[in-house]
Amino acid sequence: xxxxxxxxxxxxxxxxxxxxxxxxxxxxxxxxxxxxxxxxxxxxxxxxxxxxxxxxxxxxxxxxxxxxxxxxxxxxxxxxxxxxxxxxxxxxxxxxxxxxxxxxxxxxxxxxxxxxxxxxxxxxxxxxxxxxxxxxxxxxxxxxxxxxxxxxxxxxxxxxxxxxxxxxxxxxxxxxxxxxxxxxxxxxxxxxxxxxxxxxxxxxxxxxxxxxxxxxxxxxxxxxxxxxxxxxxxxxxxxxxxxxxxxxxxxxxxxxxxxxxxxxxxxxxxxxxxxxxxxxxxxxxxxxxxxxxxxxxxxxxxxxxxxxxxxxxxxxxxxxxxxxxxxxxxxxxxxxxxxxxxxxxxxxxxxxxxxxxxxxxxxxxxxxxxxxxxxxxxxxxxxxxxxxxxxxxxxxxxxxxxxxxxxxxxxx
Numbered sequence: 001x002x003x004x005x006x007x008x009x010x011x012x013x014x015x016x017x018x019x020x021x022x023x024x025x026x027x028x029x030x031x032x033x034x035x036x037x038x039x040x041x042x043x044x045x046x047x048x049x050x051x052x053x054x055x056x057x058x059x060x061x062x063x064x065x066x067x068x069x070x071x072x073x074x075x076x077x078x079x080x081x082x083x084x085x086x087x088x089x090x091x092x093x094x095x096x097x098x099x100x101x102x103x104x105x106x107x108x109x110x111x112x113x114x115x116x117x118x119x120x121x122x123x124x125x126x127x128x129x130x131x132x133x134x135x136x137x138x139x140x141x142x143x144x145x146x147x148x149x150x151x152x153x154x155x156x157x158x159x160x161x162x163x164x165x166x167x168x169x170x171x172x173x174x175x176x177x178x179x180x181x182x183x184x185x186x187x188x189x190x191x192x193x194x195x196x197x198x199x200x201x202x203x204x205x206x207x208x209x210x211x212x213x214x215x216x217x218x219x220x221x222x223x224x225x226x227x228x229x230x231x232x233x234x235x236x237x238x239x240x241x242x243x244x245x246x247x248x249x250x251x252x253x254x255x256x257x258x259x260x261x262x263x264x265x266x267x268x269x270x271x272x273x274x275x276x277x278x279x280x281x282x283x284x285x286x287x288x289x290x291x292x293x294x295x296x297x298x299x300x301x302x303x304x305x306x307x308x309x310x311x312x313x314x315x316x317x318x319x320x321x322x323x324x325x326x327x328x329x330x331x332x333x334x335x336x337x338x339x340x341x342x343x344x345x346x347x348x349x350x351x352x353x354x355x356x357x358x359x360x361x362x363x364x365x366x367x368x369x370x371x372x373x374x375x376x377x378x379x380x381x382x383x384x385x386x387x388x389x390x391x392x393x394x395x396x397x398x399x400x401x402x403x404x405x406x407x408x409x410x411x412x
Contacts, residue, residue, distance in 0.1 A: 001027050001185070007195055011182070014233060014266050019281065023231075026280030027186050033063040034085040034284075035409075036113075039120050040149060040331040041079045041376065043410040055260055057088035059120055062283065067409050070398060073349040073373040078147035078329055080410055083113040086183075086277035086284035090114050090174065093225060093254055093291055094121040101125030102171035103303035107160065107214055110137035112144035114174055114227075119150045127307060129170075131156045131163070142317045143396055149331040154308075155317040160213035168310040169219045171298070177207040179228035179235050183286015186279055204234045208242055215247050220296020224249065227289045231278065236288040237267035240274060249292040325393055328370050328380050336377065341370045346406040349373040352381070355397035358388050374412050 003024075012020040037043055037059045045061050054060025062085065069075045069082055101123050106115045110132040119128060130145055130153060132138035138157040145153050180203045181191035211226070218224055226243070228235050243249045253273040256262050261283070263276040277287040327335040342364055344352070351358050352371060358381065360369075366383050368391075382389040 001192070003185070003192060004195060006197055007182070010197070011231065014231075015278075019263070019278065022280035023278055024280075029186075029280075031186050031279070031285060032085060032283050033066045034060060034088075035063065035080045035082050036060045036088055036117060036120070037080050037410070038078055038116070038148060041077070041412075043074070043079050043412045046408040046411050049409055054085045054088055055257070056092040057085075057117070059091070060085060060088045063409075067407065068404060069409070070400065071350060071402075071404050071406075072409050073346070073353060073378055074376060074410055074412065076147065076353055076396070076398075077373065077376045077378045078144075078149050079376060079412060081113060081116050081144070081148070083117065084285045084287070086282065086287035087113050088117055089275065089277070089287070089289055090225060090227075091117050091121045093289070094118060096255055097223060097252070097291070098122060098126075098172065100300065101127075103169075103307050104128045104172045104174065105163070105168075105170040105214075105217065106130045106174040106176075107163075107210070108132065108176050108178065109155075109174070110134070110141040112141045112148070114176055115141070115145060115153070116148045116150075118174065119148065119153065125152075127152045127154075127303060129154045129156060129307065129311070131158055133157070133159045138317060139395070143393075146326040147329055149326075149329050151330070151332060154311060156311065157315045157317055160210050162314055163217050164213050166217075166310045166313045168217050168307060169301070169303075170217055170222060171219055171303075172223045172225070173214060173218050174225050174227075175211060175214065176227045176229075177210050179203050179207070179230040180232070182230040182232060183277070183279070183288075184229050185286075187285060200230075200232055200234050203230070204239060207235060207239055211239075211243055212247070215294070218294050219298060219301075220294055221298025222294050223252070224292045224294065225289065226292060227287060229285065229287055231276065231286050231288065233267050236276070236290075237265055237272065237274060240272055240290045240292070241267075243292055248295045250295070252291040252293050254289075254291060325379060325391065328377050336370050339368050339370045339380070340365050341372050341377070343372050343375070346373070347403065349378060350398065350403055352379065352390060352392055353396075353398045355390050355392050355394050357390060359386075360388050376412055
């Protein structure tokens, strides 16, 4: 792996020789594979697949190998989410700081990892708005939110400046801001090619503008979870210091254990409580996280009335076809109780997920049906008797024609 001399020099100076050597050696290793179980669709990792638990997330599991997730119907049904272990740290933060229903904005949410992780950690009665500014990525976010199956989630496709104009107020904002991607070098060669000191400075400035624009949407006393998948101090510690100095925030500590191998601040001049996951030291890809509290007294409000009203000014993703399909994948069985459930085998499930025509048994009822695999709903069909119209969203379909043998990743 060829890294620029400028990156190597600046990162070695930042980390020191020992930590830098661990990081460089890890770039040639296979990255750890992890997934997070959807606690609302109970399952357990299959025998032989589980390596260990992710220590900072009750639902997170490291796997012994990287299986072919694409051909697992339970993956498409939202039974689990494939996610970097470091990104599951948001679960630990929310469990420490959030103990009553809250209104949450995930500002840069695609593809949906932190949003779905938050849904598994937030108290019942909370409301999540998952936002993604880039249209194509917002569609992927919407797909993953629907598959996860939770209620009380709204997906929007807006920029921070659009939110600033709504006067919406949130108890918690997740800001996983765009960055130079140094922590993903092991998996993203493009990030290596695009890295430069100039790009780092541009990212730092963009990150500050994003936080400044959204700050007014955070309630007094509310929490901001700032994160990047990069390692330098310019986009991390220096930005946290800027938020403290310019916006009056307070950096909040998170309880961590030494055996997690999470690195604290690398800015020796001002050692703030921040958390850095470094490949080679921590079993994960790279991530930086800090928790900040806005100045002022936090007060609970009836967000179930105020948030929906404010969202009318934004672009909400609510395609009728996809929203109807969400009934099949919902964790609330009442959403689909009017439709008979029909169990299908692995081969037919793959054909269905490819958006191909399928033929059900002759005695199968006609009309709208819910197809299930291993008892888990995967979607709707309209059975005409001689054939069944496939109602699976075409944009979600599996595009490969290959059908490997079924090797369970999780059991339900």
